[in-house]
Amino acid sequence: MTSIIAPVNSPAEVEPLAAAGADELYCGLIDSSWNRKYSPVCSPNRREWRDSNLKSFRELASVVLRAHKKSISVSLALNAPYFAGCQEEDLASYAVKAAKTGVDALMLADVGALLLVAGLDLGVKLQVSSVAGVYNSKAVAFYKKIGASRIILPRHLRLSEIRSIVKSNPGIQFEVFALYNRCIHSDGLCTFLHGGEEYGLGANVCARKYEITGKPSNARMRASIRKLDAAYHTHSGILQNLAFTCGLCGLYDLVKWNVYGVKLVGRGKPLWMREYGVRLISGLIQHIKEDKPKRGEFIRDVRSIVEHTVFEDAFRPCTDFNCFYPEVL
Amino acid sequence: MESAVHVRSIRDAGGEYDRVYLGDEFCERLLPTVRQLEKALKISDKKITLATPPLTDKGLAGAKKLLSALPGKTEVVVNDWGLLDDVKGLNLSPVLGRLLLKYHRDPRVELIDDKIPKGCRKVLHSSALTQERFVKFLKKNRIRRIELDAVPFEVDHGDLSGFKASLHVPYAYVTTTRQCLANYFTTGRFGIRECRKQCIECSFPWESQELAFDMVQKGNTLFIEGDSARIPQQCDRIVHHPQI
Numbered sequence: 001m002t003s004i005i006a007p008v009n010s011p012a013e014v015e016p017l018a019a020a021g022a023d024e025l026y027c028g029l030i031d032s033s034w035n036r037k038y039s040p041v042c043s044p045n046r047r048e049w050r051d052s053n054l055k056s057f058r059e060l061a062s063v064v065l066r067a068h069k070k071s072i073s074v075s076l077a078l079n080a081p082y083f084a085g086c087q088e089e090d091l092a093s094y095a096v097k098a099a100k101t102g103v104d105a106l107m108l109a110d111v112g113a114l115l116l117v118a119g120l121d122l123g124v125k126l127q128v129s130s131v132a133g134v135y136n137s138k139a140v141a142f143y144k145k146i147g148a149s150r151i152i153l154p155r156h157l158r159l160s161e162i163r164s165i166v167k168s169n170p171g172i173q174f175e176v177f178a179l180y181n182r183c184i185h186s187d188g189l190c191t192f193l194h195g196g197e198e199y200g201l202g203a204n205v206c207a208r209k210y211e212i213t214g215k216p217s218n219a220r221m222r223a224s225i226r227k228l229d230a231a232y233h234t235h236s237g238i239l240q241n242l243a244f245t246c247g248l249c250g251l252y253d254l255v256k257w258n259v260y261g262v263k264l265v266g267r268g269k270p271l272w273m274r275e276y277g278v279r280l281i282s283g284l285i286q287h288i289k290e291d292k293p294k295r296g297e298f299i300r301d302v303r304s305i306v307e308h309t310v311f312e313d314a315f316r317p318c319t320d321f322n323c324f325y326p327e328v329l
Numbered sequence: 330m331e332s333a334v335h336v337r338s339i340r341d342a343g344g345e346y347d348r349v350y351l352g353d354e355f356c357e358r359l360l361p362t363v364r365q366l367e368k369a370l371k372i373s374d375k376k377i378t379l380a381t382p383p384l385t386d387k388g389l390a391g392a393k394k395l396l397s398a399l400p401g402k403t404e405v406v407v408n409d410w411g412l413l414d415d416v417k418g419l420n421l422s423p424v425l426g427r428l429l430l431k432y433h434r435d436p437r438v439e440l441i442d443d444k445i446p447k448g449c450r451k452v453l454h455s456s457a458l459t460q461e462r463f464v465k466f467l468k469k470n471r472i473r474r475i476e477l478d479a480v481p482f483e484v485d486h487g488d489l490s491g492f493k494a495s496l497h498v499p500y501a502y503v504t505t506t507r508q509c510l511a512n513y514f515t516t517g518r519f520g521i522r523e524c525r526k527q528c529i530e531c532s533f534p535w536e537s538q539e540l541a542f543d544m545v546q547k548g549n550t551l552f553i554e555g556d557s558a559r560i561p562q563q564c565d566r567i568v569h570h571p572q573i
Contacts, residue, residue, distance in 0.1 A: 036446065037446055037448040037449070038446060038448045038449045038452060039445055039446050039449045041441070041445060041449050041453070042448070042449045042452045042453065081431050082431030082432065082456070082457040083452075083457070083460065084451065084452040084455035084456070084457070084459050084460070085455065085459030085460045085461060085487060086448065086451050086452065086455065086459065087448075087452060088460060088461070088462075110431065110457060110463075111410070111457075111463060111466065112457055112460035112462045112463030112466070113460075115462045115463070115466060116460075116462055119462075133383060134411075135383050135384060135385050135388075135409065135411070136384050136385055136386045136388070136389045136409065136411040137386050137389075137411070138389055138410075138411030138412065138414065138415075139409060139410050139411030140411075141411075142410040142411060142413065142414075143410075156506065156507040156508060156521060157385070157507075157521075158521050161385050161386065161387075164385075164386040164387075165386065168386070184506055184508050184510070185504040185505065185506045185551075186383075186504075186505060186506050186507060189383065189428050189504065189505045189506075190503075190504040190505075191431075191432065191433050191434035191435060191502075191503050191504060192433075192434075192435045192503060192504055193433060193435045193437055193438065193453075196437075196441055196445075199441040199444040199445055200440070200441065200444070201437055201440065201441060202539070203539075205435065205437070205540065206504075208537050208539050208540060209537060209539070210535045210536060210537045211535070211536045211537070211538075212533050212534070212535060220514075220515060220516075220517065221514040221515055221531075223517065319519075320518060320519035320520050321519055323520070326518075326519060326520035327520060327521070327522070
């Protein structure tokens, strides 16, 4: 069975997401104490905006309780790219408090943080976030040794590379992304600040417009820059952060390869978009299992659905830029 | 202070350097072939460090072959935890690469220093090396050298006793990707695709009217101009990158 893993942002969202077909939920949390001390700029997870996070452990406990009533597990993201030494005590306290809520898993990226939380022996599962950047089978073994039971593979892997990793590591669960946000840069290897609008930083660096002033001598390079310009409606610039990326064509292979879970990104996205995404994925998985389409047929079906969804302006047409797995196109 | 140079080919290394970095920290496609590496080892009169990038399963297999060609104790810059065991297993000297040493390299850090809470400021000016467990883990894994970027603001790397550090100049890496724009600019196709290593021939300056700093793209990676004068105490080596 392929699990559908969806982001949850408040206790009241549990039931609608469950009704849509979510099998597991994940969330982040910035409580008032963390917010005062570190602000969302140094979020304990890779969403540096408070609106994309639960606000208290009480809220987390409520999410867990309501999810467990639906037999849905919940993981808490503590996947900041790194923690500094001065945060170790606060991180440990977060992990302990989270475990007390009954949360099923903690999702981490930083090696030091993983070692710390593993050492606390909290009885919760440890997941390795995509922010850790696990690109090969030996890296999977590395994190398994620390205590990870699941790896969330980064967005920048080809389907064939996912297959190689999954095939080589039967004893561990894998998640991959299927819908919504992606940056052209690798999340786990990016060192830019996110967020910070409240301190005057403005938009993320990856969401700015740039002039590429290299004046490439090669005509093909000039043409490509113009094409990119047209794709993003910028003036000879690059808008990197792609909020509407789709990887649904890849579901056929992912289901066949028994990848444990497919994930929707978007803790900050409105609930209706997340519900819609879960329903879409759920329906497509059911289609693969029950109607048994051929791979080519499935990809054609998906493209015709995706290009005519309510997101049509964002998704249409399928291109290299709005696709998690453009090698399928 | 040891002076090193990172070059594509051993023939590009000038005589003034003590050490040559070969390989690539960011892209597995830019690793040398075993034959190229063996030739470099044969003709070089300088100490060699092999830099390795994040690796896919295919890249990992290629990197392992390179490791086998290295004499014992040769330094290998590791930017993927998946390679660490192989480096140790072959009695080579693992070095913590810039991509595995986590800290913010965003020049905008200093713009918000006086507005953010003290705790946040401390984090933004600290690297993961301030974590006791991480440092112990590195030592346990025989990592004794750290590769640092010359970012244009103060960064606390903690007590690095037992480690030596290399500082990369004049550019600091800020972000990287496998969806290589240099490849896109030269082939017209985006995504993780075959390439002809066109990036070796060109770099792309990025300018934004909205930001107070410019960037330069070399290959799949964006760099900012670093502050080469800010040399951390533990640093005993400068690594020059004339080909960015």
